[in-house]
Amino acid sequence: MDRRKFIALLSTIAASYNLKFPLALAAEEAAPAAVASGGFPDLVGVAGGTPAAMFDRAIAAAGGIERFVRQGQKVLVKPNIGWDKKPEEGANTSPELVKRIVELCLKAGAAEVRVFDNTCNHWQACYGNSGIETAVKEAGGKMLMAHEESLFTPVDVPAGKVLKKTTVHQAWLDSDVIINVPILKHHGGARMTAAMKNLMGVIFDRRYYHSNDLHQCIADFTTIAKKPTLNVVDAYNVMMRNGPRGVSTDDLVTRKMLLLSTDMVAIDVAAARILEVDQQEIAYIAKAVEHGTGSNALDKLRIERLTM
Amino acid sequence: MSYLKRVRQLLAMAVFAIFVLVFVRFDSFGSLLAAIGLPQFAPALTAPFMWSSAVVIAGILIFTALFGRVYCSVICPLGLVQDLMLRLRRLIGKTGYRTLPSLAVLHAIVAAMVGGTWLAGYMLPTALLEPFAAGGRIFAGVFQPLAAVLFKYKSSFFGDSVNWLGMASLKAFDVAGTAIVVAMTLLLFILCWRWGRVYCNSLCPVGAVLRMIAGHSMVKVVIDTEKCVSCGVCEKICKAGCIDAATKTIDNSRCIACFNCLDSCRLSGILLKAGANKHTKTSAPTSNGRRAFVGGLAAAAAGYFLPVKFQSAPAADTILPPGAGNHKDFSSRCISCHLCVAACPSSVIRPSSSGTGLRSLQQPSLVFDLGMCEQNCNLCSQICPVMAIKPIMTEHKKFLKIGEVVYKQNLCVVETNGTDCGACAEHCPTQAVRMVPYRNNLMIPQTDPSICIGCGSCEHICPVRPDKAIIVKPVAEQTMITLPEQEKLAPKAENEFPF
Structure with missing residues (x-):
């Protein structure tokens, strides 16, 4: 081997050795896609349609999916898939809605759309019975596993009051766009689950939250560098009691609504109104406002209300 | 040849x-x-x-x-x-x-x-x-x-x-x-x-x-x-x-x-x-x-x-797989082939070293550290080759009591830390554990053992260590629970935004 060949070989080895490292670094540094608010409403509420049709209306009113997803970007869609329940039981995000979002993202040129949740029941049962795994595959998206600690990466939460560090799913860190798609439900511990509470499904150790001031931890997590680009709340069938798992479909009230906002706090405040819970009751909302995550003053926001 | x-x-x-x-x-x-x-x-x-x-x-x-x-x-x-x-x-x-x-x-x-x-x-x-x-x-x-x-x-x-x-x-x-x-x-x-x-x-x-x-x-x-x-x-x-x-x-x-x-x-x-x-x-x-x-x-x-x-009734000190009936029936049928242990998707069925003593060898019982007995799963009852776990339909299994909840308020996060938790109630499929108002705008678990099926969801998720604040204790006989009728929720007018 002559000198030139040797150097070429050496640099190839060096390059492949470093291949993963700079990519990962770049991904972790990627700030949430900066979305200009110019001219668009802060919060869109749609009522009266199917979840997918309402999403179409809402996203159109918010400037179209192209405002959030650009050509070649990696998108993460994070629904609530926490329970081994069927779609009609209202415990998981509507698969039809998830499917529509994945489709639109791919249509907008997303390089890849990935979906996961760190579930409460057995993950394969949840992925299957929720209908979400099938919906995502049909739409051309990819389901990720999230049941194993090795799939999560430690992160610091510098602004956190209680939650100083946690482990987040790698896909949360290396996605360019994150679309948070919770379903609105009553919640025995947190009072309500919607946008901010749904993010408990992207970290591994939920027990830490539960034993260290649940509300503060939920609010603290909203301060990490990587935030959802967009939040969509499924409020078609709303679990009004016995949440978040629900005992039977008697716990549901059909509201045929959908909310969309880039502001996790604003969308949760609006969701609380639908759930008929005073936002004061939901301690994490005030704590998130204190962190500057978003605004709880709906009267100061531009809200678009659409009916179908 | x-x-x-x-x-x-x-x-x-x-x-x-x-x-x-x-x-x-x-x-x-x-x-x-x-x-x-x-x-x-x-x-x-x-x-x-x-x-x-x-x-x-x-x-x-x-x-x-x-x-x-x-x-x-x-x-x-x-x-x-x-x-x-x-x-x-x-x-x-x-x-x-x-x-x-x-x-x-x-x-x-x-x-x-x-x-x-x-x-x-x-x-x-x-x-x-x-x-x-x-x-x-x-x-x-x-x-x-x-x-x-x-x-x-x-x-x-x-x-x-x-x-x-x-x-x-x-x-x-x-x-x-x-x-x-x-x-x-x-x-x-x-x-x-x-x-x-x-x-x-x-x-x-x-x-x-x-x-x-x-x-x-x-x-x-x-x-x-x-x-x-x-x-x-x-x-x-x-x-x-x-x-x-x-x-x-x-x-x-x-x-x-x-x-x-x-x-x-x-x-x-x-x-x-x-x-x-x-x-x-x-x-x-x-x-x-x-x-x-x-x-x-x-x-x-x-x-x-x-x-x-x-052959005297064995001590009812383990939680049996759903469909096992009671300890006497189960311990006199199970041959310890551990097929159910291998099949259990949430790995809650384990060979048990305690309980049976010299009565048998490592007959299985339920442990909830890796998961809970999932509501929609009846796999063990489908496959038991000796019918020690008798077949039970999932619709029935949802109401089959295999254990009973025990809540220890003195260990609970809500009591000891003065912060909300609710992990147990969140996971409870029958709301045998539910959250009720407590001091300082907190909610605290309240149990109703009569509607508990003993699935272990609460015990599995309870964050308190080393001893959990909520556990499932064995029952002598597996029985069916009846959920109380729930009052119907009033339907809501559609197309009216509450914000």
């Missing part, structure tokens, strides 16, 4: 592969269970009046009457495990076997004792010696946890998208449980090392039944006394030790139909034949049939009547 041995080996390898697949990845290969679970002799005996069991038993007996103990070399999981051990023995460098005594009387006594205790519902002897159970425990206690570790560490090879390796359920390595299985496996290996498949002709209850028939089977291995020069080559190759070259005889009752001997003789002095002819001698002369019968009868009676002290 060599093709017979090859066919036997291929079939045995296929059956063994299915065993490994079923026990190691029940989620993917569970449907193959019918192929290996159905033709098992002892499990079929537990429900002799079901037509499928009757067909299986009759089929095995008739097949044995025709062709000898092919069952022992092809179907029996412990037979296959022993053949692997014998292969290992050869690899290490120890070859050759010797002629063994008949041991017919001992075998009859052991098997009859197992049968007697089994009928009496005292399961320790059956659990120890029945080959399906012993084989199952080796697969579930050694192979599966090792495979689970492999799956866990190799799943990232395919990245984080849903992949087959990652879909394996995590399995606990129960040190005590695995130690027992490993010890028994080593014991079996020592037996194999010294005397080949002696277990099959001295301790195995299934072997004891089959040998009574195999001695008179239509097709059997025989020695042509005209050609045989008593060189002993076939004797050395016989892992059942049933060939005596000196007397030119074969004890066909002990022959496990491996056909290894057929090719060993250069003089074609040993062959497979239907019936005997004038140049062949078949059975070693045995005069101990009567002794075996009397001894067996006495052992069966002793087995049935003596261990009465073990």
